[in-house]
Amino acid sequence: MLSEDEAKDLLSFLTLEMRADVKGQATGYILGLTGNRDGCRYLQSKPDFLKALVTLTSDPSIAIVKDCFHALINLSADETLHQPLVKETEILSKLIPKLQDPEFVFSDRICTILSNLSRHEQTCRDVFKALQELNVGLDRLVEIFCTEGFNKKASLHYLAPLLSNLTQLPEARHFILDKDRCVIQRLLPFTQYEESITRRGGVVGTLRNCCFDYVHHEWLLSDAVDILPFLLLPLAGPEELSEEENEGLPVDLQYLPEDKRREEDPDIRKMLLETLMLLTATKVGRQILKSKNVYPIMREFHKWEKDPHVISACEKLVQALIGDEPEVGMENLMEVEIPKDVEEKLQELDAKEQEQMEKDKQELEKSQNESPEGLER
Amino acid sequence: MAAPTQGEDSDDGMDEFMEKFKTQKYHNAFNESNWEEEFEKVPMFMKTAPENIDPEKHPDLACIQHIIHDDDRTPEEKARSLKDEGNEYFKEKKYKKAVVSYTEGLKTSCVNPELNAVLYTNRAAAHFHLGNMRSALNDATAAKKLKPDHNKAIIRGAQCLLELRNYAGALQWCDEGLKLFPTDKKLQELRATADKQKREADRDARKAKVKAKKQQNEKEALLAAIKERGIKLLKTEKPPHRASDSEDEDRDEDTSRALADLQLDGISSQEATGARVYMDEQGVLHWPVMFLYPEHSQTDFISAFSENASFIDHLAVMFGEELPPWDIDQKYQPQNLQMFFEDPEKGNLYQVDLQESLLRVLQHQRCSVKAGTPSFIVLVSESPFSRQFLSGKKVQRLKLLK
Numbered sequence: 175m176l177s178e179d180e181a182k183d184l185l186s187f188l189t190l191e192m193r194a195d196v197k198g199q200a201t202g203y204i205l206g207l208t209g210n211r212d213g214c215r216y217l218q219s220k221p222d223f224l225k226a227l228v229t230l231t232s233d234p235s236i237a238i239v240k241d242c243f244h245a246l247i248n249l250s251a252d253e254t255l256h257q258p259l260v261k262e263t264e265i266l267s268k269l270i271p272k273l274q275d276p277e278f279v280f281s282d283r284i285c286t287i288l289s290n291l292s293r294h295e296q297t298c299r300d301v302f303k304a305l306q307e308l309n310v311g312l313d314r315l316v317e318i319f320c321t322e323g324f325n326k327k328a329s330l331h332y333l334a335p336l337l338s339n340l341t342q343l344p345e346a347r348h349f350i351l352d353k354d355r356c357v358i359q360r361l362l363p364f365t366q367y368e369e370s371i372t373r374r375g376g377v378v379g380t381l382r383n384c385c386f387d388y389v390h391h392e393w394l395l396s397d398a399v400d401i402l403p404f405l406l407l408p409l410a411g412p413e414e415l416s417e418e419e420n421e422g423l424p425v426d427l428q429y430l431p432e433d434k435r436r437e438e439d440p441d442i443r444k445m446l447l448e449t450l451m452l453l454t455a456t457k458v459g460r461q462i463l464k465s466k467n468v469y470p471i472m473r474e475f476h477k478w479e480k481d482p483h484v485i486s487a488c489e490k491l492v493q494a495l496i497g498d499e500p501e502v503g504m505e506n507l508m509e510v511e512i513p514k515d516v517e518e519k520l521q522e523l524d525a526k527e528q529e530q531m532e533k534d535k536q537e538l539e540k541s542q543n544e545s546p547e548g549l550e551r
Numbered sequence: 552m553a554a555p556t557q558g559e560d561s562d563d564g565m566d567e568f569m570e571k572f573k574t575q576k577y578h579n580a581f582n583e584s585n586w587e588e589e590f591e592k593v594p595m596f597m598k599t600a601p602e603n604i605d606p607e608k609h610p611d612l613a614c615i616q617h618i619i620h621d622d623d624r625t626p627e628e629k630a631r632s633l634k635d636e637g638n639e640y641f642k643e644k645k646y647k648k649a650v651v652s653y654t655e656g657l658k659t660s661c662v663n664p665e666l667n668a669v670l671y672t673n674r675a676a677a678h679f680h681l682g683n684m685r686s687a688l689n690d691a692t693a694a695k696k697l698k699p700d701h702n703k704a705i706i707r708g709a710q711c712l713l714e715l716r717n718y719a720g721a722l723q724w725c726d727e728g729l730k731l732f733p734t735d736k737k738l739q740e741l742r743a744t745a746d747k748q749k750r751e752a753d754r755d756a757r758k759a760k761v762k763a764k765k766q767q768n769e770k771e772a773l774l775a776a777i778k779e780r781g782i783k784l785l786k787t788e789k790p791p792h793r794a795s796d797s798e799d800e801d802r803d804e805d806t807s808r809a810l811a812d813l814q815l816d817g818i819s820s821q822e823a824t825g826a827r828v829y830m831d832e833q834g835v836l837h838w839p840v841m842f843l844y845p846e847h848s849q850t851d852f853i854s855a856f857s858e859n860a861s862f863i864d865h866l867a868v869m870f871g872e873e874l875p876p877w878d879i880d881q882k883y884q885p886q887n888l889q890m891f892f893e894d895p896e897k898g899n900l901y902q903v904d905l906q907e908s909l910l911r912v913l914q915h916q917r918c919s920v921k922a923g924t925p926s927f928i929v930l931v932s933e934s935p936f937s938r939q940f941l942s943g944k945k946v947q948r949l950k951l952l953k
Contacts, residue, residue: 317730354734356742360726398743403750425750429757 181220188226194235201230201241208248218255221262228263231280243283250290256297265291266304273310273318273330281325285332289376292339302340312340312349313357320360334364334376341383350380351390353398358384362404365446371439374408378445381405385452391459402453402463403427405446406471408437413474422467440481447487454494469495482531630661634670641677649677668698675707679714687711700731709741718749773830780836780858780910783919785895826854828923835859838909841926842869846936847877858910862890862903862927882931889937891928891946895919899945903927 176184186192187200204223207213217223227249230242246265249255259265269284278284292298305311318324319333340346350358364377381401385394394401403426410427412434420428437443450468453459472492479485594612624632637652653674661667675690691708694701705728712721725742732738777784826839840856853865866885874881890903894917903912912918913925930937 313733320726356729356733356739359742359746397747400747425747425754428754429761431757431760 176216181223185222185226188223188230190229190233194238197230197233198235198238198241201227201238201245205241205245205248208245211252214249214252214255217249218252218258221258224249224255224259224263224265228265228268231268236279239280243280243287247283247286247290250287253294256291256294260291260297260300266301267308270304270308270310274314276325277327278325279327281328281330282332285328285330285336289332289335289339292336295342298339298342301336302343302346312337312346313355316350316357316360329370331370331372332376334370334373335379336376337361338376338379338383341380347384347387350384351387351393353393358394358401359399362399362401365404365408371442374437375439375442375445378408378442378449382445382449382452385449388452388456388459391453391456392462395453395459395462400424402466402468405449406468409443409446409475410434410471411436411474411478415470415474419467419470423471424466427471436475436478440484443479443481444484444487447484447491451487451491451494454491460494464495482534486531626659626661627663627666630656630659630663630666630670632656633659634666634673637670637673637677641673644680646677646680650674650681653677664697668694668701668704671697672701672704672707675704675711679707679711684711684714688715702728702732702735705731706735706737706741709738709745713741713745713748716748716752718745718752721745722749769830773828773836776830776834776836777828780914782913784923785919785921826852829855836910838913838920839924840909841924843926843928844877844883844930845928845940846930846934849875849877856909856925858913859908861906861908862912863905866905866929882934883929887931889930889932891930892918892926893928895921897945899947900928900941901947 184200184203187196188204189197192200204217204227207217227242227245231239231246233239233242246259250259265287269287272278272284273281275281288301292301305315315333315337319330319337324330337346337350341350349355350361358381361377361380364373365381367373367377381404384390393399403424406424406427410430412430412432415423437446450463454463469492472488472495476485476488476492479488594615633652633656637649637656640646640649640652653670656670657667657674671690671694675687675694678684678687678690688708688711691704691711694704695708698704705724709721709724709728712718712724722742722745725738725745728735728738729742828836828838830836836858837855838858840853842851842853844850851869856865863885866888870883870885870888874883885905888905890905891900892903892912893900899917901915901917909925913920918925930940
């Protein structure tokens with residue numbers, strides 16, 4: 175790694191006033207450092223370098239700006255650098271306002287950096303606070319996100335995981351779930367946004383986080399929001415249901431065409447099922463899901479699904495849908511206090527289930543490995 | 552010469568005029584009983600102006616009012632005055648008059664964009680209540696252009712788009728409005744309604760598509776079954792350019808969808824009952840069939856004649872216990888009946904073996920189904936009418952391959 179004198183020299187090259195060719199080589203070197211763990215660890219204790227990178231995101235040279243953003247993305251992917259970046263540089267105050275510029279070329283990189291920095295609660299709170307102070311509140315963020323083609327040169331897809339990360343904070347959820355506004359309703363259609371798995375995943379994550387607040391379940395499932403079709407549609411396929419089953423479904427799921435395709439990403443499918451599972455935690459939620467005929471969709475989905483983790487989530491949901499109602503006083507499953515020994519037993523069962531899945535996966539891989547030998551024979 | 556003539560005419564006219572007063576009484580004159588009432592209508596003598604000036608009743612006052620509106624005041628003052636007038640009409644639900652007032656207000660060359668936005672918005676509201684959705688939408692759009700944050704115009708425009716079933720447009724207007732007024736309850740309500748109705752319309756479109764697809768599949772299966780059996784179909788009205796009388800002659804195996812639809816017109820039955828050939832779950836075809844009795848100018852219609860049933864099966868039922876009232880001689884006994892179909896090309900008659908099934912007869916190379924409905928002529932054998940009917944016609948006995 176660099177000696178003290180070498181670091182000092184390199185740092186002197188990383189200024190706005192430096193000649194472009196020298197500066198370019200210096201930023202290229204730093205970018206190389208950010209490509210591996212040792213380099214990131216080295217830079218973690220070098221706030222001056224971090225500051226220089228942030229400053230040079232305004233450099234006249236596009237190539238240098240590009241390298242700096244690339245380096246900052248790499249650094250922000252490392253959790254240990256979140257605090258130094260947020261606390262010891264002006265990365266937030268410098269980058270966030272540029273989101274509002276409809277012509278800024280590097281907005282997608284800013285979104286990526288912000289979604290990285292907001293992944294964990296501590297710096298997520300810092301990002302949230304900075305957004306408020308810089309007049310890019312959640313209101314404006316959602317508006318930018320929902321305005322198709324807001325930035326002519328950037329897709330802004332990574333605003334979705336940023337929103338998802340922010341909704342780990344109660345105050346962010348409070349805004350999204352504000353009954354006096356129309357916010358969550360505008361996010362719902364993106365659960366089927368074909369052009370970007372990032373957008374779909376981010377919005378589904380946002381919805382899942384919002385469903386942890388069970389007091390809102392009745393409102394979310396009512397006509398005012400009608401969250402259910404947007405969770406089910408990505409899980410519904412082209413299978414033909416009977417007339418009776420069709421008419422019992424939410425309007426959006428009736429008479430789906432032959433070319434209907436399900437969500438392709440297993441992680442998103444799993445998140446959708448987890449969200450539906452959360453909605454079955456309350457009595458009113460269970461009643462609504464049953465009355466809306468969710469079961470036939472899950473039945474066909476279960477036949478189609480291949481991923482074992484997703485199948486497991488689906489089976490849990492089906493169990494909740496067809497199971498008996500809990501005893502009086504236990505209707506809200508999220509409020510029930512589980513005795514310690516029961517909780518430990520449940521965790522033990524979960525661990526065993528995970529172990530079994532890993533074993534099944536290994537056996538599957540083994541059987542796949544055996545097949546070439548069979549062919550050779 | 553002209554001058555004396557003109558003078559003469561003038562004198563004649565005057566004489567004629569004066570002559571009238573000797574024989575006719577003068578109309579519309581004030582009289583002792585109505586002179587006060589009539590004076591009241593003359594603006595100069597009017598004591599109080601009426602609340603509503605009806606141009607038909609008070610044309611003079613309407614003219615004066617118009618002059619007053621036009622003179623002295625600035626365009627903005629005129630526009631404001633006309634807006635208030637329109638608002639009065641609106642309150643009284645006189646929407647047409649309100650539209651007229653607002654329109655006059657917009658013509659005043661007033662340069663106040665806010666006032667003009669109000670005039671457009673109010674006219675939009677009047678049009679809306681008259682059911683003129685497109686005019687209302689145009690006005691709301693004009694108002695929004697003048698004053699982009701005019702809440703009432705945005706709400707009105709979204710309402711119009713909703714009525715016009717342009718749900719995407721309505722949603723767009725609502726979102727635009729909610730950007731400016733995030734907590735506006737009316738906009739949120741409208742957005743929810745537009746969203747819901749759009750999804751219902753989308754579902755209806757999908758349902759219709761599924762239904763049409765299903766019907767298309769059934770039609771194709773039906774046509775395939777008919778072709779498979781070698782049965783020929785005739786269209787009711789043949790286009791002039793079609794050379795062949797038989798639709799299926801010399802046709803490629805893989806018929807395109809459009810051609811299939813065209814051919815299937817031949818299956819449409821002209822019967823009022825709407826009965827048509829269909830295939831049951833076992834793959835058996837059932838045809839609507841006509842029996843013609845030319846001796847008595849009568850017909851019978853069998854709505855579902857199974858292709859596997861024989862003619863005698865139906866005749867035994869139709870001419871069983873009770874004979875038809877038109878059979879005065881009671882000759883139409885099943886064992887006495889003959890049945891023929893006509894070759895549409897040459898006009899020859901082919902006699903049918905009553906023991907044969909419908910399918911076997913339809914498969915004959917000279918048999919074609921017209922208007923989706925096979926038809927057969929029924930006669931009493933050896934009867935005088937039969938002899939007369941068949942004389943001059945070439946009759947062949949149907950030879951079916953075993």
